[in-house]
Amino acid sequence: EVQLVESGRGLVQPGGSQRLSCAVSGFPFSSYCMHWVRQAPGQGLEWVSRIYKDGTRTNYADSVKGRFSISRDNAKNTLYLQMAGLRAEDTAVYYCVRDEDCNYFFDNWGQGILVTVSS
Amino acid sequence: YELTQTPSVSVSPGETARITCSGDDLPKQFAYWYQQRPGQAPVLVIYKDTMRPSGIPERFSGSSSGTIVTLTISGVQAEDEADYYCQSADRSETYGVFGGGTKLTVL
Numbered sequence: 001e002v003q004l005v006e007s008g009r010g011l012v013q014p015g016g017s018q019r020l021s022c023a024v025s026g027f028p029f030s031s032y033c034m035h036w037v038r039q040a041p042g043q044g045l046e047w048v049s050r051i052y053k054d055g056t057r058t059n060y061a062d063s064v065k066g067r068f069s070i071s072r073d074n075a076k077n078t079l080y081l082q083m084a085g086l087r088a089e090d091t092a093v094y095y096c097v098r099d100e101d102c103n104y105f106f107d108n109w110g111q112g113i114l115v116t117v118s119s
Numbered sequence: 120y121e122l123t124q125t126p127s128v129s130v131s132p133g134e135t136a137r138i139t140c141s142g143d144d145l146p147k148q149f150a151y152w153y154q155q156r157p158g159q160a161p162v163l164v165i166y167k168d169t170m171r172p173s174g175i176p177e178r179f180s181g182s183s184s185g186t187i188v189t190l191t192i193s194g195v196q197a198e199d200e201a202d203y204y205c206q207s208a209d210r211s212e213t214y215g216v217f218g219g220g221t222k223l224t225v226l
Contacts, residue, residue: 045217047206
């Protein structure tokens with residue numbers, strides 16, 4: 001069974017940093033591109049970032065470019081999202097998502113983790 | 120790049136619901152549809168414009184025509200009440216993009 005489990009601190013101060021982790025199991029992690037997608041409270045889904053299978057290529061939404069960094073450790077079956085310069089508008093549920101063919105085909109989602117940016 | 124969805128659709132049980140999504144790059148990129156119930160993660164219901172994942176009921180179908188893709192739910196059931204999002208990528212595959220979502224209400 002495919003499982004994606006996000007973890008991280010729930011509350012961060014404005015301007016602060018936070019690293020989210022996503023532990024995966026049930027599939028060969030190194031064979032799949034991975035993404036982060038977020039959803040602000042009461043709002044729609046927003047794509048955040050993509051990383052290729054071997055971690056050599058990454059893409060970011062304009063809203064997070066220069067502040068967020070996606071990475072992965074294929075030996076640990078774990079995906080990361082390092083977030084810096086956090087703003088109130090970054091408050092959202094962050095989902096770890098598997099991409100079936102590296103072409104934005106989101107076939108499996110984690111349960112999500114709420115990150116709140118507030119003082 | 121944006122995908123545009125109608126904010127809400129209402130149907131009675133047993134009727135057919137059609138949810139549309141428009142975007143300039145849809146003729147060049149596949150579209151995907153997700154169902155999201157309150158408090159839950161999204162679930163893929165249609166991939167590559169018209170394909171249905173295993174475990175998704177046959178009443179869910181997808182179609183594509185030019186810059187518009189459509190999710191059709193035939194014989195809507197109460198359990199289908201949810202938010203539905205279309206999703207694709209820009210033509211250079213640099214960005215993922217979601218539509219704003221459509222709230223399906225079953226009367």
